[in-house]
Amino acid sequence: MTRWEFVLPLDRRTDVPLVRQIAHAIADDIRRGRLRRGDPLPGSRTLAQSLGVQRLTVVAAYDELVAEGWVVTRRARGTFVSSELPDPEPRRVARMRAAASGMPPRAAFDVHAAPAPELPYDVPRGTLLFAPSRPDVRLVPRDLIGRAYRRAIKRGGGALLSYAAPNGHPRLRRALASMLASTRALPATADNVCVTRGSQMAIALLARALTGPGDVVAVERLGYRPAWEAFRLAGATVVGVPVDADGMRIDALARVVERHRVRAVYVTPHHQFPTTVTLSAGRRLELLELARAHRIAIVEDDYDHEFHYDGRPVLPLASEDVHGNVVYVGTLSKVLAPALRMGYVVAPAEIVEHIAAFRSHIDTQGDSVLEYAVAELIEDGEIQRHVRRMRREYRARRDTLVSELTRQLGDHVEFELPAGGIALWVKARKGIDVDAWSRAALKAGAVIVTASAFAIDQRPRPFVRLGFASLNARELAEGVRRLRAALPFR
């Protein structure tokens, strides 16, 4: 194992000779247990170099330590801590060793606790996860990404490894802008795009830029909790608005706006999270008009835009926004891979500058090499080809889950066929306690997430969100079999 440089504190301003200081520091390390019996000391030349002293000074210090019995020299092998030493101060040494092997369990000061993070599911191997919004990372084009990364780090030049602008590599901002213009009718240029580490960072930055203590953010009452927490961390109060088959109820939102100082509305209009419904055309217009009239920012989270199977995808609200109320948030987590942490904000250039400034204070910048690599994959059409492949695959998985649910659980559940997305919103028939079902399912080897996890009031409702993207056809069939076996009845 390579040894770390040996660090000894030397003070050149005192009268204590360097030889004495070196010998003393090493003896002290032995006494404290940092150097143990039999440990080798560095060669005199190496230590002299790292301390910036003459080699003879180190040799003299070692001689002194030998004379005092701390160390021994073995011809042609070097200098070692003596194995004959008595345990100098056993309790103290033991304490030092304990300290060296772990941090104190508690801090001696107060801390602002963050809400508990949404951790990845910690489940036994073989458990089938109907994860609410996960892609199948087994299908990620790893070779393609790996090759693009290698090319970027080689061809992009040294500049890619240096400090860079906080809004993302210009090549990626251009590539995203042109992709969004052609596939989502967003009239964006590179100046309207800020690359972030996933949409979670985008939402957290927006929360800071748009809201603060005393402000209210309206959200879907059944919705995406990590976004709510980001707004709460910025000091805002989150108020839930009901959702029905047409998405967020804008009449209810209007009442919230009358009562509170609403600065922002966070919505998932395309495939509402978690209920999968699409915000209807009428409500989109009402929402845009309400936002315009009250100078409210609409944060549009379009986390799975690419996965629309029946008919054309509904265009983002941002594509209809002529007044500058919508801030659009997108991600490559579902189409490519969550761990790449590639998200983006699309907004008027002025907002993008603010977001980038906030980002610079938290994260400095993104991974320029990865950003350059992904830009190249978009320019070459590779991401678009991958999206088409995944769309076909996930559509087939949706259909498999639908037919397995109908075949195996048809008497116990009901659901609408979603036109897109990566999950079904499934209602359990009367008599089924979904939370008990979820606990039993876990024992049977399947994870399902129930409505209470998505509800702002955390109250139980007879629904589960069954994500189908991360399981293949065989796993979906087996998963549903396990769910059937776990059905509880009141």
Ligand SMILES: Cc1ncc(COP(=O)(O)O)c(C=O)c1O
């Ligand atoms: C509704 C919604 N928004 C945002 C995200 C965040 O994705 P990321 O931060 O990986 O881009 C997710 C991921 O599960 C999601 O479901």
